Amino acid sequence: MTRDEGPDLTDLQRRVVEFAAARGWGTYHTPKNLASALSVEAAELMEIFQWLTPEESAAVMEDEAQAHRVRDEVADVLAYLLQFCAVLGVDPGQALRDKVHRNESRFPLD
Numbered sequence: 001m002t003r004d005e006g007p008d009l010t011d012l013q014r015r016v017v018e019f020a021a022a023r024g025w026g027t028y029h030t031p032k033n034l035a036s037a038l039s040v041e042a043a044e045l046m047e048i049f050q051w052l053t054p055e056e057s058a059a060v061m062e063d064e065a066q067a068h069r070v071r072d073e074v075a076d077v078l079a080y081l082l083q084f085c086a087v088l089g090v091d092p093g094q095a096l097r098d099k100v101h102r103n104e105s106r107f108p109l110d
Contacts, residue, residue: 045073
């Protein structure tokens with residue numbers, strides 16, 4: 001795997017699940033707790049942009065300190081989402097493909 005390719009979603013999911021399991025966190029990783037944690041991490045991502053103008057928010061990645069915060073929060077959101085999906089047996093890639101397909105039907109091009 002090269003850096004350009006990156007790990008696939010299944011590999012990332014396996015890694016975050018194994019990371020939590022190795023630390024004995026499984027008892028805390030219930031659907032309710034993971035959904036709550038996901039919400040908290042999404043709010044932390046939102047907090048970065050809270051008082052920015054549209055122009056400032058579009059330029060946030062130009063400041064390395066802010067870009068680092070954004071990347072960390074994106075990683076936290078994704079990690080909790082992948083763990084949530086693992087606990088409930090949801091294939092996140094398939095769920096997204098299904099949703100895109102439904103949206104294409106709901107919102108066809110004119």
